Amino acid sequence: MIPPNVSLVKYDNPVLVSRNMDKKTPKARALKASPAPPTSTGPVPNPPQKQKLAPVDAKAAQQTDEILNSILPPREWTESGQLWVQQVSSTPATRLDVVNLQEELDRRLQQRQARETGICPVRRELYSQCFDELIRQVTINCAERGLLLLRVRDEIRMTIAAYQTLYESSVAFGMRKALQAEQGKADMEKKIEELETEKRELEKTVNELKAKCEQIEKRAQEQKLVEEKKHTEEIQFLKRTNQQLKTQLEGIIAPKK
Template identity: 30%
Template structure:
């Protein structure tokens, strides 16, 4: 690279993505002369005067710079130092900033070349971009060269402006680096404090995932058990319905059987069972087995016993009522006879117990 050109590594040490496409230093926008051979490498080059600092020095040196081409070349060398390299044969070559003037068409070509370089290198249109900075620095050096050829004083002023811009840019870069170091010092303990939080977060996420898996497994188990319970309930309902139907059928058969068997057997029949079987055949009732017949006979006997008991109880109750009525009438008559005074007749008889006590 030419002198005064900022290296990308120094400009953006932490931004490797910007270093993928660099501007080729051999294809600089600053115009150089054709390379020529240097016979004596150790030969002393003419000393370059330092930049004038006062206005008086400008006035003194302006006449010399405007007249002599050597002084103009010295100012051009301040823009960028001469290039020197050695071939395999050992010959040393050198290039200097070109002192040839520039025409209007060459300036238009320079503008097109700048636009093409911005597109080829992928420079950004806005914000900080090292590629765009390098391209515009080279273009600014070329403009300084063109101005220096026509007027050396203007070239010196532009050189000072360029150096001042580089100094401000470098100071901003140093401030930025210091800020990065300060931020690193502050961020490092924060990052270290975040490590246990990240671990806790990961453990909590694992626990959450485990709980979700357990919930899914329990939901699946719940669905399976619900299905099994529904199937079991359906089977039980079907079997219960069949059992109820069978009980209803047997109950109807037993009712018919009891109705037939409960009829009194006519006199002169020798065997009751034969008579019952005949009745069943007449009513088209299937003849039951011995157990069914026994059950029917037992049920019929129980019913008869219940009826007899109920009749006996009703008779006893009626008798007791009649006896109570008779006793009340007798007690009332005896009381009226035994009463001597009207005061005693006015007494109220509350219950049968009072009457019995008075009789005694």
């Protein structure tokens, strides 16, 4: 028989429920497991017979077993087509059991090299098993107290699950923002490069236009000088011509006097 994973929770000896998994009905799973009849090949010895209890005590014990099974469901596993069920133990715990539980917890924490601080799934699993064992011990003595501890356990697990979901969503959000920032950085660098290229082209265009303006101004200045020189020469020519005509006119008019 292959036992299930070792847990800090105390369980009874496993019992054989069905020898043929194909013939087992879903209703058989909900039935309370009973010890297998003694056979020559039975892997598990029969558990010791319990003493008969009074009707009130038997009813209370049955109710306690039902509450224990609802809080800590029985473990099931198959081997060679046979279904084995192991229910949580209903034996009351003693002071020695609590001391042994603490020692076993410390031993497994050291054996599995659990972290002492920070987030550690191994430490969380072992402490969860230890808390379940404490709930089992308390439930046997007081079912109401065990049910209240169950509410506390479920609330703690729900809170941890909420924080885990929040952590995962925040990590995913951070990754998205980082990718967006990286992509935005690449786009911004590309845009900067394009703007710098455009700036160089505009500067080149401005320099060309400045050179053209200087050439145009230079030609305009030269043309102005030429026009002024020509205009001055024409004025001088016209003045000389006017003077000659005036002299001729005076020469023609003078004899008649």
